[in-house]
Amino acid sequence: MNEWATTFPVAATRRDLLLGAAATIAALALPTYADAQTSNTNQDETKDTAMPFIKIADDVEIYYKDWGPKDAQPVVFHHGWPLSADDxxxxxxFFLENGYRVIAHDRRGHGRSSQTWTGNEMDTYAADVAALTDALDLKDAIHVGHSTGGGEVVHYVARAKKGRVAKAVIIGAVPPIMVKSETNPGGLPIEVFDGFRAALVANRAQFFLDVPSGPFYGFNRPGAKVSEGVINNWWRQGMMGGAKAHYDCIKAFSETDFTEDLKAIDLPVLVMHGEDDQIVPIADSAPLSAKLLKNSTLKTYKDLPHGMCTTHPEIINPDLLAFIKS
Known part of the structure; x- marks a missing residue:
């Protein structure tokens, strides 16, 4: 017989352990009446600290952040592929400290939102944004989009309800259209995007290290100040999303033609682009978008990469603020 069993009878040991555990759980799980009253009293005060979602008509849940005074002018941020609001x-x-209400959401299939296998295209992305702005009743908002998020901004703003949008900003954005064709000879060949899809399917985790380690932030350039934290954060955000949604989104950001959207927008739009953008080459993007927009300001940045909002916020943030205040 085991020597522990001779010293402590098995039945008694189990009974005592169960009774002790039950008493401990009860003490932890059942608050006093005073504690319960406090919890109920503070419920309204703390409910906005929970993870907020809106549910779209197809039962998709869209995660969002909403910080700052509700009566302040809203600035809505739209992230790039395959990231999240955390980007x-x-x-x-910065804008919270400057008195604005700041909002960012995880696009469907990205981040904490539902990992959808359908609806991963620009029409649905824009409809999701409209649902979010309706749910939060945002008025005179400034919409800021980076990369794929810039396409989402353009597609949404061209269709937005009157009074919802005051201005827009697109940064390193994919419009007018990325893929090369007879009508867009300066675009990237479809084989580039086929390569993205193949790499994602083969080893998404490695692909999502290779992109931020190299061209996204310009860390592949001589003398670049590489940040392992930034690379790991990009990877973390990417791996939170769904592989199918990320796969579909490659087509959405590369093959959607935003020409008519750009022509339809008459609000002020700031077009910002890094001149060393290796993801969305500037020659086939920002200047063309600025020409199609009725009321645009084009601002380019020598030597800055695609992810310049992260690598150079001390340059980008003041320019954003100046445009919003202008």
């Missing part, structure tokens, strides 16, 4: 942390903190 805007620096800008959200």
């Amino acid at each position: 805007w942390d620096n800008q959200m903190m």
